Amino acid sequence: MAPELQSRPIQPNLDLELPAGTMRDLVDKALERIVDHISSLPGQPSADVEGYEALARSLVEPLPERPTEYAALLDLLFKELVPKSFNTAGPGYLAYIPGGGLFHSAVADLISDAVNRYVGVWIAAPGLAQLEANVIRWFSAIVGYPAEARGILTTGGSLANFTALVTARRNLLPDDFLSGTLYASDQVHHSVVKAAMLAGFPAANVREIATDDRYRIRLDHLEKSVETDRRGGLRPFLIVGNAGTTNTGAVDDLDGLADVAERQNAWLHIDAAYGGFFMLTRKGREVMHGIERAHSITLDPHKGLFLPYGTGSLLVRDGDALRRAHAVDASYLPPMQQDTDLVDFCLYSPELSRDFRGLRVWLPFKMHGIEPFRRNLEEKLELAAWAAEELRSIPSVEIVAEPQLSLVAFRVVRSVLNTEAENELNRRLMLKVNARKRVYLTGTILRGKFVIRICVLSFRTHFDRVEAALEDIRSALRDLT
């Protein structure tokens, strides 16, 4: 060592590098709580947020100057904060669109965080990037996309829909795109409306098309709207179809949409965030027939593959279109691959640095093969069909939307009441069901009417829990009459 080095020692700070024993200890202690938590999920309340405001306010604190003992932090998390929530991990969560939270993905994130490799640029971790590229190929195979399809994993459906919208805009419209108009049914997820706003479209450019009695887009209205706009000097460029709406699980006529899109030279994007992975089932393939004709598809692995929150996906049939819309160069970046079989994800995505999401999907797929996912999805379809049948047998109940996939929407009808009073009755019914805390249901407003939804999608939800939901609905109805 040169003498000047010895005279300039810079002390290493080692506080954040944990010794092997500490790493093991942190994980062991967390795992103990996690295993207890997951094992007790069936008995946990389906939702409990009472006193939430005081709890939250009590947690506000300045930047921590001093360390807190790990055990105390785990106590706070597992005894106080996690239980005070909608139990999105539990079997009774039949609200919104459930997910689940495969434990395999938690292990995958433990690994990918700990090894902290970077997959946004292919050359930085070619093997790991290829695992993520495999996941995209598998999703493409599931929806029937060809080999030239490409895609990305996102954090969820919102950014997938946004990326689809930008891709359509950049491929079909000029720089001055403000006369571009886009079309979706009145049941479309608000993330599409938000994506249009983020991508620069005035709110008025998003056309809301009426739906039929099964909440599917009216193709005649759609085509008429497109043609009227074009005659008016606007540039119709994008049609967004639904494969499983959030309100009722409605699946648009995808073949019909593809026909309209072809005739009108529009990009067809299908938001299949909820429904897409039912393509693994026979029924799903029937209901979503034609989905492979879409230019792009949003899928949410954190819904239909039961992953923890944080993994959405966008697939684009012509992968080059996705790349054309997103490739930007910089002198400090490493060289990109010329062969588009070796995917530099940053050229296909709005993100540069980001987590290695692929492992969360790859690990459970590889550990189990696809069959258990298929069978789980089939089970959810059956459970929803059974729930609908049972609901139909309750005299005062009207099925507002039959399950096209695994979601049924219903309401109680009382001919003596006006709509407002009927809505109130249904709200009270839902609250009564939820108060039993075996299941958690949510409602929505459809054509002015409040309806209650049962969406079965968690891999933890089985017959006993849907049966409990029906018992609690029947019992709450009795209490209300």
Next chain:
Amino acid sequence: MAPELQSRPIQPNLDLELPAGTMRDLVDKALERIVDHISSLPGQPSADVEGYEALARSLVEPLPERPTEYAALLDLLFKELVPKSFNTAGPGYLAYIPGGGLFHSAVADLISDAVNRYVGVWIAAPGLAQLEANVIRWFSAIVGYPAEARGILTTGGSLANFTALVTARRNLLPDDFLSGTLYASDQVHHSVVKAAMLAGFPAANVREIATDDRYRIRLDHLEKSVETDRRGGLRPFLIVGNAGTTNTGAVDDLDGLADVAERQNAWLHIDAAYGGFFMLTRKGREVMHGIERAHSITLDPHKGLFLPYGTGSLLVRDGDALRRAHAVDASYLPPMQQDTDLVDFCLYSPELSRDFRGLRVWLPFKMHGIEPFRRNLEEKLELAAWAAEELRSIPSVEIVAEPQLSLVAFRVVRSVLNTEAENELNRRLMLKVNARKRVYLTGTILRGKFVIRICVLSFRTHFDRVEAALEDIRSALRDLT
């Protein structure tokens, strides 16, 4: 149980719900590999991607129909794929902007994935959402923002810069915004240019302003450009300043930028993805004086806080402006909080469903308090200063950019060579250094000249490794002469 239920049994599929013993086993086996991997990081090559193409191609496979044994998957990951990479987790990674990969955050993700709660809407997990809101408050305190500041955690700097740009556009420009112009130095990160494109601006609307001899934006050129554009009928609305450029770590004159932005009624966004957390140090606060006057700031915890990839952040001084730009309503969503102290993150962000990122930051902050982060950052500043001093003592070396923070850029100068040959010499020098695999350096092009960068930012990089970098540079130089 009613008789019709017995006649309609729906078999539960339990394949994806792991028994407690299996959960423990998966984690134990992964942890064993992780601990070995992390313990051996100092001896691992700083980068090794030889034969990468064949490796990647060998991994392509169809959707798995059959299960693969877990041990074989871990073997593939830890023996074949993870080692074949830029070692972004190791101490020798002095390339681009290093991160690190705090193990605490891996544990945090294990927990947040396993409990799978949802924090995008406040009422769904009020306690956990508050932890994430605390993290945003702490970041705000670090940069000197007031109590009304709000922000979000993103997946990285790209989406943070994009969200800032949309926020400025939505707050300052009309629906027809195509005459809006934005300004940044010729050293700005390409994610800003990409964000402008995603948000709908033509490429020509992004003005690239010249920099001074320290690669800081020329304020006189900036103000002249803004005024020329305004006289030309354009709408200058956004100035993007740098607090730590990727090329050289340059920090613009932030007070000067704030003065210009005030005079010109423009939004001032500071991209402090790399530099921002140096605000924890005395030197950082001097260099970034005035940062708290910006309207918004991008910070990357996966850089300056040493987190694993996947956590960026955007702070907005007037939190309501962020909310105004992103709040969209939907009938199926739960009620949002009226009190803006209880933050519904989905109203402030482009995302709805997404992972619970807050725990990754909260856990290490709470376990250690802020001091070890501060001391680590101080150490990195000292290491970069030391490296610059040593480089200066090498006769043929020119320091192209003195470290304003923890990055030094240099090149070898040979007066007998033309620029092209000199560039080639520097490229060869860098490749020779990297070939020793003790450190991994990257270069960039500055005003036509290839320069080599040393960026010290990992919590695993200490004096011995920077010393090794200098040894390898000296030795490679000797070999080349």
